[in-house]
Amino acid sequence: xxxxxxxxxxxxxxxxxxxxxxxxxxxxxxxxxxxxxxxxxxxxxxxxxxxxxxxxxxxxxxxxxxxxxxxxxxxxxxxxxxxxxxxxxxxxxxxxxxxxxxxxxxxxxxxxxxxxxxxxxxxxxxxxxxxxxxxxxxxxxxxxxxxxxxxxxxxxxxxxxxxxxxxxxxxxxxxxxxxxxxxxxxxxxxxxxxxxxxxxxxxxxxxxxxxxxxxxxxxxxxxxxxxxxxxxxxxxxxxxxxxxxxxxxxxxxxxxxxxxxxxxxxxxxxxxxxxxxxxxxxxxxxxxxxxxxxxxxxxxxxxxxxxxxxxxxxxxxxxxxxxxxxxxxxxxxxxxxxxxxxxxxxxxxx
Numbered sequence: 001x002x003x004x005x006x007x008x009x010x011x012x013x014x015x016x017x018x019x020x021x022x023x024x025x026x027x028x029x030x031x032x033x034x035x036x037x038x039x040x041x042x043x044x045x046x047x048x049x050x051x052x053x054x055x056x057x058x059x060x061x062x063x064x065x066x067x068x069x070x071x072x073x074x075x076x077x078x079x080x081x082x083x084x085x086x087x088x089x090x091x092x093x094x095x096x097x098x099x100x101x102x103x104x105x106x107x108x109x110x111x112x113x114x115x116x117x118x119x120x121x122x123x124x125x126x127x128x129x130x131x132x133x134x135x136x137x138x139x140x141x142x143x144x145x146x147x148x149x150x151x152x153x154x155x156x157x158x159x160x161x162x163x164x165x166x167x168x169x170x171x172x173x174x175x176x177x178x179x180x181x182x183x184x185x186x187x188x189x190x191x192x193x194x195x196x197x198x199x200x201x202x203x204x205x206x207x208x209x210x211x212x213x214x215x216x217x218x219x220x221x222x223x224x225x226x227x228x229x230x231x232x233x234x235x236x237x238x239x240x241x242x243x244x245x246x247x248x249x250x251x252x253x254x255x256x257x258x259x260x261x262x263x264x265x266x267x268x269x270x271x272x273x274x275x276x277x278x279x280x281x282x283x284x285x286x287x288x289x290x291x292x293x294x295x296x297x298x299x300x301x302x303x304x305x306x307x308x309x310x311x312x313x314x315x316x317x318x319x320x321x322x323x324x325x326x327x328x329x330x331x332x333x334x335x336x337x338x339x340x341x342x343x344x345x346x347x348x349x350x
Contacts, residue, residue: 038068038096038295040288041089041119043082043110045102045126047074049234051258051280052100055124058284059098066292077204079106086110090117095295098122098287103170104129104308120294124287127172129308135294136306136315137287139278141173145180145231147322148255151274152227153184155253158193161225163217165210165235166201174201177231177257197221202231207238214242227253233263233275240271259323259332264343267325277321277332286316 040063047053060070071092075082082102089097090113097114099121101107108131111121120134127136152162164181167174188194198217202209210230217225228243230236236256243249249271256263257276266272293300302314323331332338 035095035295036067038292039092039094040068040070040291040295041086041092041094041097042070042072042124043085043089043097043099044072044074045082045100046077048076050260054280055100055284058281059288062285062288063292066288068288068292068295075102077102079103082107083110083113086113090114090119094119096120096122096291098124098291099128100124101126101128104172105170122287122291122294123313125173125283127306127308127313129172130310131308132311133308133313135290135300135302136308136313137283137290138173138315138317139283139320140317141176142180142183144257144276144278144320145177146183147180147276147320148177148229148231148257148274149181149184151322151324152229152253152255153188153194155273156194156226158188160227161195161197161221162227162229163197163214163221163225163239164199165213165228165230165239166199167231167235168203168205169201171205174205174231181229181231197225202235202238205232205234207234207241210235210238211242212238214239218242218246218248223248225252227255227273229255231255232257233260233272234258236272236275237262237266240266244271259337261338261342264323264328264332264338265345267323267328268344268347270325274322274324277323277335277337279318279321279335279337281337282318286318290316 063070071089073085075085079102097119099107104127107128111128111131111133114121123133123136125138166178198220200213228239230239233256236254240249240254243252253273255274256272259275259277263272263275290300302316304315304317305312306315321331333340
């Protein structure tokens with residue numbers, strides 16, 4: 001059964017802010033809305049990374065507190081397996097499907113299958129393209145890239161050479177991070193204030209692929225570059241391994257994202273310049289809240305729209321925070337995302 005989406009634009013008398021209310025109308029929706037304990041299907045790309053294990057645990061915990069039951073599947077970065085996972089979740093009678101896609105385009109098929117079963121779909125952190133996606137929740141990924149590039153430029157000044165390591169081409173977020181970086185860098189590159197010595201995409205965000213890119217940059221430019229603009233902490237870690245082998249760690253600025261523990265430790269040690277702190281508890285908790293509302297066919301307010309190549313998807317965007325050695329104590333540590341003890345582990349000059 002194909003879901004029908006009703007959008008109502010809200011206007012506020014005292015503000016220019018507007019929003020969209022999602023209202024579900026279908027026979028399946030009525031049945032799901034009456035269930036005392038909603039069933040949520042969570043289809044994840046991978047659980048190999050520390051970040052995604054945390055997302056899963058926080059999402060399941062918050063959904064449980066809201067009275068829902070969560071069924072989790074991880075596809076191990078395999079598109080075919082993720083589609084099969086979705087099919088399995090649908091056979092369990094879920095009321096809403098939450099997807100963290102490995103490939104945003106490939107998962108359009110999963111959205112179609114869910115809609116055929118009368119189940120709404122929420123894309124978590126990564127956009128699903130080319131389909132009638134119901135709702136998208138993420139951080140402001142363009143701003144992530146802008147913050148990475150802006151802090152790097154402010155620290156470097158002009159006349160510098162950088163290496164750019166992008167994320168996975170199958171992840172739409174990687175494109176958005178690059179878009180944000182380009183917003184800052186494009187005019188500087190055009191004027192000659194910044195030169196890109198080497199650039200490439202790290203398949204599946206794997207650190208080993210980022211290390212290969214950094215090695216290629218070193219082979220190409222030797223020691224003649226000043227920074228590596230890596231799009232997340234995993235790729236930053238791979239790049240820093242290459243720099244360490246060449247005796248360049250701490251001498252070349254490296255950016256990141258996600259505030260992984262290893263990245264926070266590298267920041268206080270001086271081998272990584274910055275990361276982007278995306279309060280994952282807010283993302284996971286908000287996703288659980290929205291998923292429960294969709295499962296119960298309750299109204300959801302989304303104040304943004306993101307074009308996924310087929311429709312303007314109602315979207316909820318959360319803010320992000322740039323973290324350096326100077327403010328790590330007032331951000332990730334103060335929030336309890338990381339403890340001071342674990343961040344400064346093994347350091348005698350804490």
